[in-house]
Each structure stands twice: as C-alpha cells, then as structure tokens.
Amino acid sequence: MTRRPRILVIGAGFAGVECVRRLERKLGPDEADVALVTPFSYQLYLPLLPQVASGVLTPQSIAVSLRRSKKYRTRIIPGGAIGVDLAAKVCVIRTITDEIVNEPYDYLVLAPGSVTRTFDIPGLAEHAFGMKTLAEAAYIRDHVISQLDLADASDDPEERAARLQFVVVGGGYAGTETAACLQRLTHAAVRRYPRLDPSLIRWHLIDIAPKLMPELGDRLGKQALKILRDRGIDVSLGVSVAKVTEDEVTFTDGRVIPTHTLIWTAGVVASPLIGTLDAETVRGRLAVTPEMTVPGHDGVFALGDAAAVPDLAKGEKDAICPPTAQHAMRQGPKVADNIIHALRGEPLEPYVHKDLGLVVDLGGKDAVSRPLGIELRGILAQAVARGYHWSALRTGVAKARVMVNWLLNAIAGDDFVRTGFQARKPAQLKDFEYTDSYLTPDQVRTEVRTAEAEGKVRGKVTGG
Template identity: 55%
Template sequence: MARIAIVGTGFGGYTCAKLLERWLRPGEAEIVLITPKDYTLYLPLLPQVAGGVLQPRSIVTPLHTRLRRSKLLPGVAHQVDLDARTVDVLRIDGEPVRVPYDVLVLAPGSMTRTFDIPGLQEYARGMKTLAEAVYLRDHSIAQLELAASSDDPEERAARCGFVVVGAGYSGVETAATLQLVTRRAMARFPRLDPGLLRWTLIDIAPKVMPELGPELGEAATRLLEERGVEVRLGVTLDRVTVDTAKLTDGTTLPSRTVIWTAGVTPRPVVSSLGTETVKGRLVVGADLRVPGCDGVFGLGDAAAVPDLTAEPGTPCAPTAQHAHRQARTAARNVLAALRGGKLREYRHRDLGLVVDLGGSDAVARPFGIDLKGPLAQLVTRGYHLLTTPSGRSRLRVSGDWLLNMMAPDDLIRLDFLKDTPGTLEDLEHMPITPRARRISVTEEPAGSRR
C-alpha cells in the first residue's frame, strides 16, 4: 500500500488529509499525519481568546474525531531526505522516527519571525499559539494588579505600558482586543490613574494593514487612536529590556509587555529539502509541486505558491484563506501522483479580508466592498463561523459570543502558565531534545507499498 505523509495540521494539512480520506479508495493508500498537536487550531480567532471573549477549546478541532483513516504521528518533522524519500521526525517524547513516503505534502505552517534585536528573545511575547494567547491575557491583567500594589512610579509606568510590534492583522487585532481588556481592568484599581495605561502599536511600514486599502486602513487607525492606542509608523524596535522598549527613532517607552507580531517564517523543515526558497518559503509551481521532486508538494505559509491572478512572480500571501483553498488542489494532485493523472494548478478568487477590532468594531472588504463598524463585525463573525473547521467549534464559538454579550469576561487570571517565562522560545518554538535511539514507522522502503 502506498503511503502519503502529510507534515502539519494547520488549515492546509488538516484540510488536505480530510479530503484525501474522502477521495481515496479503500486500501489505496495510508495517510501518516505528522504533527506535535492532536488538534487543528483556528488561528484567526486567537486574539479573541486573549481578550477573554472565546474559551481556548472553542477554536480547536480534535483530530481524532475528524480524521478516521489517518495515522497520527505526534512529533515535529525536522528533516526531509529527498533521495531516500523519508522524513525524520522527533516525537513529542524525544524519540527519533524515520517515516518513508511515496507522496509527501509539506504544510508545516509558520512560526513568528524574529530578528537579532537585543532582548527580543528574552523579553518579547508572541501571538501565534493557543498557549501564547492564554499567557498574554493572564500576563496583561497581572501587570495591572502588580502596578496597583506598587508605590514606585517608574514600576507603575512600565507595568501599565504595552507595546505591540507589527501592524498587520495579528498585531492590530491583538492591540485592539487586549487594549479593551486592560481598559476595563483598570476600573478595578482605584489607586491607578487611568491615564497611566498606554498602548503603542509600531511598524516600520508607512501604513496600517496596507492590504485593506487606504480607506479601511485609515479607518482602523483612527478607531485605535480614538481608543487610546498610539500608532507609530516608520519605526520599529531597537532593543528590549525587562522594563523598557527602545525604538529606532531613539524613543524609550516604559513597558514590561512587548508583543512581537512582525511577520512569520516557515518551520525549519522547509530548508532541509535543499531546494530553492524565497524568503524562507519553499518554491513550488502553480500545481504546488516542488520542481524536480516528483510526489512532493508544498502549500500554505511554508510555500511560495504563484498567484495566477496577480502579476507574474507574485506569490500567494501566507493567509488562512489561501492555505485552506490550496489544500483542495493539493489533495487532487496527490491522487493524480498516485494514479498517474494530470496535475491541476491553483487559481483562486479573492473572497476579501476581515479584521475584528473588538466589541462591535471591525473593518471588512468582502468581495471588494468596504465595510466598517457593526455591519463589518457581523460580516467578520459570519466569515469566521463559515470557515471554522467543525460544527462543534461553530457551536462553541457562537455560544461564547452570546455568553460574552450577556455576561462579559470577569477579568480574572487563570494562571495555567504562571510558571513559564512566556517567551517565543518557550511557548512557540518548542524545541524537542532527541534521544539516541532511532525507530521506524515501518521496515518497508518507500515505493514497495504500491
């Protein structure tokens, strides 16, 4: 029997596996799904988890209940040997595993991109995983509690200062959502002057979310500024200390909370192929195939898929919308690779963009129509309900939204992650130390199972 190895269970990997389970004939091929998590995460709603609007489990879909024919291998893929047609994996218990494949689908997703900025690794936090969202909520509330208990004006200023680096979707939604949380939380501390609360959103780019166009981008900027979020463009982070954030224009902001959302980079397994990459993303054709590598496909954030609807040489943006839709093309082409059929090219029609700014505020551009305010929020939430992976998740998300309207967040700390530093390395990159022994999923070499 042939083996299909799928790396990653984000929008691309999960959807590809689900479609293959539906389309494969009985006994035609086995699917090995390589992932460190036993769920797929709906990333666009992470800021609402951080804001206490949604419960963490509402935006995850368990793989065991949705994928019946796939074999889950809990681990991190770190090396692909194209000649041997194998993937080296570190299981979550540190055991090395070598997985032979006949067809390989690389959809490992991405992690937060960092730069060599002094103090960034030690003091900055991210917003890319469920753990980071939960941590940031507790951390933000804790800073105000600690500020209220302190008589040191410098400590108070630092604990009430929040800096978000990156004015893309993640940064804007994180700043908007958590700023509402901290503004409400300030009312619990009469000893704290509300004027101490300071949120700053910075980006080296000249505009906030340029993909939205000038009108909606400016509308989002105005709304943030009206709430008290200072938006500073054309500037970025120069260094971070335990209680300050120094910017490239020489400004020093008192802050014990620096949230880094300045872009993403593919997981390291992508570079292990030794094939061409563009800004770290795997170069693939419009059919998602890695050039010169039969039976190897890449999609999602990890692959620079040509956008056939744009100027030549333009790759698809690393968005959930693209990853989800590329998965259908990938699944069809996997079947074609197994059966000797013709590969299809990925071509899409842009559905638009939605940005949740917290409360009843949002901006959206469905099918090229600019929307703002409550109507945009209605469209935004409708889009999320349509694209959430399972009916159970849709029910939970809808219930959380309704409950939050009737009984808002109590603004208490859950402290699930109180003993962790909460850094990018700690909660996102998650290195696994290998043990000495290597085991194999099977003794059969790739190709012998056809």
C-alpha cells in the same frame, strides 16, 4: 501482497487538515495509507487568537478536534517534523516524548506553516511574546492580567506606570487585532481595580511601514487607524524596535518606553523545516509549481505559509499567494486532488483562487472589512468579520462553542481570571514555537543513514 502507497502530511494547520479531509473523503480504503504529523490533535483557528488572548473566546473553542471526522482513518503521529531527507524519502520526527522516529513516505505533503519572524535586535528573543500558538495567546492573557495585579499591589509610581504600558509591534492583521482586543481587555478590567488610574494604561502599536494594514486600501486603513487612536492607542508608523530589556523598550526614533510587555507580531517566515530540505526557495518559502509540486522531487507537494505557490489569479509574473488562511484552506483540497490524480495516473491541476478580501475585528462594535472589494466598517463590518470566521470553523461543535462564547461575553463580560500559564520564569518565543529543534541537512542525512543501517526506519525494507 502489494504494499499500499504511504501519504505523509506534515502540519495540522488549515492546509494540512483540509488536505487530509479531502483524502479521507475521496480515497478508497485500499488505495493508500495516510499519516499526519502534528504535536497536537487539533486544528487551530489562528485568526481568532487575539480573541482568546483578550478572553472573548476560550482556548478550547478555537482548537478544533482532528478526531471528529466522519471518515476518520488517518494515523496521527504526535510530534513535529524536524528534518526531511528527500533523496531517501524519509521524514525525521521528534515525538512529544522526545523520541526520534524516521517515517518513510511515497507521497509527502509539506504544510508545516510559519513561525514568528524576528530580527537581530538586542533582547528581542529573550523578552518578546509572540501570537502564533494557542499557548502563547493563553500565556499573554495571564501576563497582561498579572501586570494589572502587580500594578495594583505596588506603591512605587514608576513600577506601576511601567506595568501599565504595553507595546505591540506589527501593524498588519495580527498586530492590529491583538492591540485592539487587548486594549479593550485592560480598560474593561481596570474597573475592578479601584486603586489604578485608568489614564495610566497606555497601549502602543508600532510598525516600520508608513501605513497601517496597507492591504485594506487607503480609506479603510485610515479608518482603522482613527478607530485605534480614538480609543487612546498610540500608533506610531515608520518606527521599529532598537533594543529590548526586561523593563523597557527602545524605539528607533529614540523613545524609551518603560514596560514589561512587548508583543511581537511583525510578520512570519516559513517553518525552519524548509531549511532542512536542500531545496530551492523563493523569499524564504519553498519553490513549487502551480500544481504545488516541488520541482525535481517526485511525489513531494508543498503548500500554505511554507510554500511560494504561484498566484495565477493575479496574472502577474512572479506573483505568489500571500500566507493567509484563505489560501491555505483552498490549497489543501487541491493538493489532495493532485495526489489522487498522481495515484491514478491522471494529470495534475494548477491552483487558482482569487482573493476574497480581508476582515479585521477590532473588538466590540468596531471592525473594518473588505469582502470582494466592498469597503465596510462598524456593525456591518463586524457582522461580516464574525460571520466569515464562524462559517470557516470546521465542525458544528466548534461553531456552537464560538457562538456561545460571543453571546456570553457580550452579555456578561469577562471575569479577568488568571489561569496559571504565567509561570515564575518568563517564557521565550522558542519555548512556544520550538524554533531551535530542527536539524541541519547534514544532520538529517546522517540520522536517516544511521536509522536505515540499524533497521529503525518504520516499515521500510532496504532495496524495496
């Protein structure tokens, strides 16, 4: 009996899930077996994380179930890929129970996404919070509300002032929305704290770049900057962090801000999984062809944040697609189509997509958007931003939950409840993003050779 080809997809972000959905729809039941490696059986709608952190949306509303597919037949492996041996065609996986599994494949789709980009800044890894996972968003919400509770209970003016200062690093999409949404949270919540002086609440948004969200263009970027400053957010450009301790942040311009809250959103880098491959990279992302194949490795595709996919629509030499949801959602189906073409002996097709623009929800009635190059702000921009996100949600249930959350928050506001994610021991970036879990290339090869010798590679027959 002929064995069916095995397609292994790593990552359940926009790229990986859209790839799996297309494979399920277009592949015949006997054409291939499909498996998906992910620690969680949901797709996270990442652009709405700031609204979870600020309480506008519940966590479940943007965690879209992977098991609602009408043609569901993908085997979900609950864990994370920690290494790939491209020569042996085996992926090393650590399951959610810490078991090591060696999974063979015939076709590999690398869509592991990205992790928070950090720098060698003293104290940063130990004291900063990220905004890349659902757990981080829920944790940050608890942390921010706990700072209000602790400030309200304190009789020490210095402690109270420190707990009411909040620093967000990163003037891109994620940082700007995070600062804007959480600032609205604290200023709405302070009405429930009669002992607190609202003027003590200070939000700082800093970025090393000279402009806020340069991808918006000069005019919209300046309008977004004005909205934030009019709200009282202290925006500092051309500035970064020099040092972080448990109770203060030192900026590169010499200022020292007493605070217990540093939210780090200063960009992303490809998943550390890419470093286990011994393959060529471009600006830290895996080098791929326009068809999203990895050169020199038959049957291996890469896409999304972890891959340097050539941006053919720009018509510029060496241009690569930015790590955005918009591109990932469209690269996924294209990779699926190319795998099907490869299975059927047909030519592969290149990925081409023109950027549709950017939408930025600043909370309430404030937003700036640039769909198809048209500059918008205010209510109309807010309608475009929320309409885009709502339409991009994958299931009707997710759309219903998000719409109900928006309406309920607009009518009834927030109860500012802490749910208990803020533990006594402060969490670190690595606790959420597992960046210390990956193997080195040599460790991957050793693990796979040992597993093959012991017959522990699932379904693989040596020499077959």
